[in-house]
Every structure is written in structure tokens, then in C-alpha cells.
Amino acid sequence: MQRPWLSSYPPGIPAEVDVGKFGSFNALLAWIVERYGAQPAFSNQGATLSWNALAQLAARFGAHLQQAGLGRGERVALMLPNLLQYPVALFGAFHAGCTVVNVNPQYTPRELEYQLNDAGARAIVVLENFARTLEQVLARTQVRHVVVTAVGDLLPFPKAQIVDLVVRHVRHMVPPWHIPDALAWRDALARGKQAGLDQVPLAPADIAFLQYTGGTTGVPKGAILTHANVLANVEQTAAWVRGFLEEGKETAIIPLPLYHVFALTATLTFCRLGAHVVLVTDPRDIGGLIGQMRRTPFSVIIGVNTLFKALLEAPSIGQLHPAGMKLAVAGGMAVQRAVAERWQQVFGAPLIEGYGLTETSPIVCANPLDLPRFSGAVGLPLPSTDVAILDDDGRAVAPGQTGEICVRGPQVMQGYWNMPEESARVFTADGWLRTGDLGLIDEHGYVRLVDRKKDMIVVSGFKVYPNEVEQVVAMHPGVSEVAAIRAPDERAGEVVKIVVVRRDPALTAAALLDHCRQSLGAYKVPKYVVFRDTPLPKSNIGKILRRVVADEEAQGATARAAAG
Incomplete structure (x- = not known):
């Protein structure tokens, strides 16, 4: 098919990328450690893990999962906010050959029970703040192994003890809970260290994530994202930002929760670039976020329209002068012109808007990083990605006309978990994923999002x-x-x-x-x-x-x- 967007690509961005460079996230992590091992990988609440330390802890956690009887392809749920425990548990689950099921910690018992049962999760890592919710549904699920962590578990002494004391007894953020046989995070790591890890050879077609979507508009659906799917999107996104960001030299602030697919893949892309990722646990604390931005010399921040809007409206925003900020990326929802123009007025750089969905791992389009001002478009299709605008009968509409945005590419999911009819419904006969979004492609190849079809x-x-x-x-x-x-x-x-x-x-x-x-x-x-x-x-x-x-x-x- 024709790709009119290629003529609008910035110099140096290829039409195709090597989406098979890494066969699994285990291979990617090994590659990163070899190049950037001693450099900072993740920071949170003032504590930092190097890539070497992260790999070591992930191997211990993976060994523990193996010791607990978890094998290749079995589902491990992560019910965690942005803490250092998240990347350790993530890569640890991959070391054990498992599939990760991201869970929103704010779920009600009903929502949690549905997702754990639909995914067939056999293990879960949960922050103690949310253990009471798990306790209420655990007996009605297939989960047989529970690891409970505290906020301070990967913080140094004495900060860990102080943080946990405040969380439990000053802010009263940990409701009483009782889960027999639940294992403490630190004990799980100790057992894994003693057991040692048996390497599991993963294939690109192995499932990396069951990423749930659609809970606000119907029954939640688990998008099947393989290692190949997500790694392809990492390579596509890395190709888009390479040349603008320097490998091994960037610091990215991540205030969006990693259990959301936009933050997840953006973070994995920053990992691919050897960046230092700063995790923000509570983005609703705008004053705290601005304080983090003031203390941390950062070059990249991601967010959604409402977060950037809240930052701009904060009284202390005038004290923020991020001289080293190269990139502010907005996704997850449409960026409002009022917010984008105000952001550029305050910081002298535009918000770079992109477009994607859970089913595409998630990034489909992105605006050029040197965009002089807000364009109103959601960008150009990424390398190795095709976008078409189709009518209800699956036929291409005339150029510039509105229709349903449809996508083909290596980042597109395999289907919905346990939902063959729903999977068949969202794909056309020739393999296009129907996004449910209405849009058009303009004369320069930019995709413009009109709205959700159902809205x-x-x-x-x-x-x-x-x-x-x-x-x-x-x-x-x-x-x-x-x-x-x-x-x-x-x-x-x-x-x-x-x-x-x-x-x-x-x-x-x-x-x-x-x-x-x-x-x-x-x-x-x-x-x-x-x-x-x-x-x-x-x-x-x-x-x-x-x-x-x-x-x-x-x-x-x-x-x-x-x-x-």
C-alpha cells in the first residue's frame, strides 16, 4: 500500500526497523546490562538501582517464582504502583518464563476477581496497601502464591523503616489484612537467591503480557501481547526518538502508572536506550511531582492532558525551570489545544502528542520531535506500521475523508484472551485491526483523530x-x-x-x-x-x-x- 506519511518523516527515520532484534525481554535486559550495567536504571523516593543491581534482583525473583512452581506461560499478576519493586517483578517474571498480568491497584474486589479469574493468574505480587482487597476475593480465584511487599522494601536503611512507619501508622494507608501463607517480598528474594535461576529460553511468540482494556465501556478484555509485539513497538519508538535522545545519557520522569500500557512501553523504550527512569509513585500529588522535577535534572517526561494541565495550574509551576528538558510526550487521551499552547508558552517546547491503544502495544503514531508548535494531529505512523481509514464495510475512504482508523503492523496484538468471537470482530478479513476510533489522514500523511466511534x-x-x-x-x-x-x-x-x-x-x-x-x-x-x-x-x-x-x-x- 502507499504510505504518504513517509515523505513527512524527519531526516534519519527509516521506513522499516528490525523488529526482531531481540527475541525476548530477557535478551533485551542482558543487552542493556552489558552496555550500561553500572549506570542508574530506576529511581524512586530517593533510592536508585543500577542495571546490574536490577538484573541481580530480577534473577532472584525469577528463581523464587520457579521454586514456587511457576512455569513457562503461567500468569503472574502485578498489583503495584510505581515502585522499584515493579521492574524487579516484571523482569523476574520474564526470567521464570511467565506472562505478566498488570492489575490496577485501585480495583474494587469485583474488578480484581474478574481479572484474576479471566487471566487464570496463579501468582500475584501486591502492595500491602491493597492486600485487603485481594484477601476478599482470593479464595474464589486460581491464585495459589501471594507475595506481599511494602512501600519501603527496596529503600535503604533507615529510610525504609521510616517510610513504612509513616505509611502504616501516620497516614493509615494499610487496612488490616490476613492472607495465610502470603510471603514477604524480602523473603521471596532471599529464597530466590538461595535457589538460583534456571534460564528459560523464551521465543518471540511467547506471551509477555495479558494487558486488560475496555473495563469502562464493557467487559474487560485481555489483549494478548507477545514478546515480539511489545519489543517491536519498543524498536519502532526507539527509532523515532533516536537522534533526538542520546543513548545512555537521558533521564526520564514517569508519573503515569506502569500498569498502564502507554507508561509501560514508553518506559521499556527508555530502558532500551539505557536511560535513567525516575518512577513517581503518586502523580496526584502535583506539588510533590513538581518537587521531583525541581530536584531531578531530567530530559524527558510523559503524561496525559489532565496531568500537564494540572502542572500548569499549580501555583509552584513558576519555580520550575527545566533547562535540560528535551521532550514532553502526551498520550492516553486527546491533548487539548489550550493545554498544549499554554505548555509551549511556559516551557518553550511543544507537547509531543502520539496515538495508540492497548491492542497495538500501544503506539501507532507520533508527531515529529522537532515539531515547532501544536499541530492538532496525533502524528505520523511509526516505522513498519500501516494505517488505513476504512468505512463500515472495510473499504478505504477517499483521501482526507473521515472513517475508522485501522492498523497493521508487528505491534498489533494476537487477539483477546479467551474471546475468539470478539477477536474475530475487531479484525478485517485481510488483517486490519479496527480501532474503534474515527479519524482521517491529511495530505501530508498526518493522522488526525476525530473521536471514538461509539461516542x-x-x-x-x-x-x-x-x-x-x-x-x-x-x-x-x-x-x-x-x-x-x-x-x-x-x-x-x-x-x-x-x-x-x-x-x-x-x-x-x-x-x-x-x-x-x-x-x-x-x-x-x-x-x-x-x-x-x-x-x-x-x-x-x-x-x-x-x-x-x-x-x-x-x-x-x-x-x-x-x-x-
Whole structure:
């Protein structure tokens, strides 16, 4: 197929990359250690592991899993925030030949039980803060081996003891729990050291991750991502940033949780480049994050629109002067123009937006790193990636027209775990992955995301995309947050409704609608405006959940009618 985006590639970026350079993450880690062994690998809360130390601890943890009876292909769940224990457990599970199942620590017991059972997880590593949730469901799962860790387990003495004391007894962040036969993290490492690791030869087709997606819009689905899939995406992304970032010389701040696929693959890419990765445990503590950014000479930071927006609104942001920052990467949700332009005004560099999804490991497109200003596009397809815009019948639409974004490439998943019908539904007969996102490819090959197909609002037969409405509303200085959703209407079928959190308490619906009329066609202008005093519901990475907002609004309408 034609690839119009290649003519827009920055100099030095190849059309194809060697996606088979590493056969497994074990091979990648060995390669990194050989080159950068003594250099810092991961830091968290002031403690640092070198690549040599990380490899040693990962081998011990892998040996422990083998000793506990875990074998090739068996699923190990990681229920951890961003701590040093995460990369140790991750690479340790790969050493044992296991498949990693990332679990959101904020899951309810119902959500946790479903995911553990669907994945068939046999072991889990859990932070003690969340052990009580696990305790409530453990007997109804296949999990037979539990390792419990504390926040301070990989911090040096006496900081470890002080941190755990504060977490447990000052902040009361560890609810009482009791799991018989649960093993402490440090004991697991000690047993692994004594047992020794038996190397497991992994193949590219072995499953690296069961990465769950779709929990906010239906039954969660486990995307099957092999070592080949994720390593391909690492190589594709590394090729995109190489020349802009120097191998072995960068420091990346990671405030997004590693159990989210965007943060996961971005971090693995930084590992591939021999970078020093600084893990932020609680990104909701914006003051603490800014403090970390002030203390750490960093060159790269990743985030989502809401995180960058929160940083810009923080009173202490004026004290931040990251002279060495080369790159700020935004993913996971659409970047709003108001946020991107403000970021460039403050820091003199644009937010580099990309696009992807769990099913593609996840990165599909990225903007050039030397982008002079916010483009509104989600970028160019990465090397070795094909993107097509197809209609509902699987036919290519005319250039510049809107359709469903479809992807082919080595990073595309193998299917959904235990869901053959759902897997068949998302692939076309000739192998294109249907993303469920609406978009177009412009004359320069840039992919422009219009919206989620399922979120589109049809007003009297005219299509309205919530992203566009939200972008316009967010440009009003009195708006802090906004979600655009559909509302039923007798005449138009559907109309636009916006739910807004105000920055300016004096902002009125009339003023906001006047603002919208200046930039939106009449049928796109919201018919209803609802103001809320509390933040809008968000995902674990800060993405506003339109579906939840819509459900809450529907429930409120039902309650008002009943009270009537």
C-alpha cells in the first residue's frame, strides 16, 4: 500500500526497523546490562538501582517464582504502583518464563476477581496497601502464591523503616489484612537467591503480557501481547526518538502508572536506550511531582492532558525551570489545544502528542520531535506500521475523508484472551485491526483523530464529535474540566450536552454558549450546560470518562423525574 506519511518523516527515520532484534525481554535486559550495567536504571523516593543491581534482583525473583512452581506461560499478576519493586517483578517474571498480568491497584474486589479469574493468574505480587482487597476475593480465584511487599522494601536503611512507619501508622494507608501463607517480598528474594535461576529460553511468540482494556465501556478484555509485539513497538519508538535522545545519557520522569500500557512501553523504550527512569509513585500529588522535577535534572517526561494541565495550574509551576528538558510526550487521551499552547508558552517546547491503544502495544503514531508548535494531529505512523481509514464495510475512504482508523503492523496484538468471537470482530478479513476510533489522514500523511466511534453524537443526521466540542469549551478561561455527551431530543434525536467544572465560579451557561457559537456550527453548539462543583470522573491515568459522566447524568435525570 502507499504510505504518504513517509515523505513527512524527519531526516534519519527509516521506513522499516528490525523488529526482531531481540527475541525476548530477557535478551533485551542482558543487552542493556552489558552496555550500561553500572549506570542508574530506576529511581524512586530517593533510592536508585543500577542495571546490574536490577538484573541481580530480577534473577532472584525469577528463581523464587520457579521454586514456587511457576512455569513457562503461567500468569503472574502485578498489583503495584510505581515502585522499584515493579521492574524487579516484571523482569523476574520474564526470567521464570511467565506472562505478566498488570492489575490496577485501585480495583474494587469485583474488578480484581474478574481479572484474576479471566487471566487464570496463579501468582500475584501486591502492595500491602491493597492486600485487603485481594484477601476478599482470593479464595474464589486460581491464585495459589501471594507475595506481599511494602512501600519501603527496596529503600535503604533507615529510610525504609521510616517510610513504612509513616505509611502504616501516620497516614493509615494499610487496612488490616490476613492472607495465610502470603510471603514477604524480602523473603521471596532471599529464597530466590538461595535457589538460583534456571534460564528459560523464551521465543518471540511467547506471551509477555495479558494487558486488560475496555473495563469502562464493557467487559474487560485481555489483549494478548507477545514478546515480539511489545519489543517491536519498543524498536519502532526507539527509532523515532533516536537522534533526538542520546543513548545512555537521558533521564526520564514517569508519573503515569506502569500498569498502564502507554507508561509501560514508553518506559521499556527508555530502558532500551539505557536511560535513567525516575518512577513517581503518586502523580496526584502535583506539588510533590513538581518537587521531583525541581530536584531531578531530567530530559524527558510523559503524561496525559489532565496531568500537564494540572502542572500548569499549580501555583509552584513558576519555580520550575527545566533547562535540560528535551521532550514532553502526551498520550492516553486527546491533548487539548489550550493545554498544549499554554505548555509551549511556559516551557518553550511543544507537547509531543502520539496515538495508540492497548491492542497495538500501544503506539501507532507520533508527531515529529522537532515539531515547532501544536499541530492538532496525533502524528505520523511509526516505522513498519500501516494505517488505513476504512468505512463500515472495510473499504478505504477517499483521501482526507473521515472513517475508522485501522492498523497493521508487528505491534498489533494476537487477539483477546479467551474471546475468539470478539477477536474475530475487531479484525478485517485481510488483517486490519479496527480501532474503534474515527479519524482521517491529511495530505501530508498526518493522522488526525476525530473521536471514538461509539461516542459520536448525531444531531438531526449531522455528526458531532465530542473531542471538537470539548476542545472549544476548554479554550474558555473560566473552564477547568469538560465532558461532551449526547442527550436525547424529540426533534433532533440527539443533541450535545456539556458537563463542566468551572475555574471561574461566575461563569454562566449563557456566556459559555456564546463562546461556543464563535467556533462551532449551530448543530454542534451544546443545547444543555450542566455545572458541577466536583471533579469529573477519570480513569487511572486521568482520562475523563465520558461514559461514566453520561451514566451519572442519566441517573440524576431519573431521580429528578421520580421526585417530580
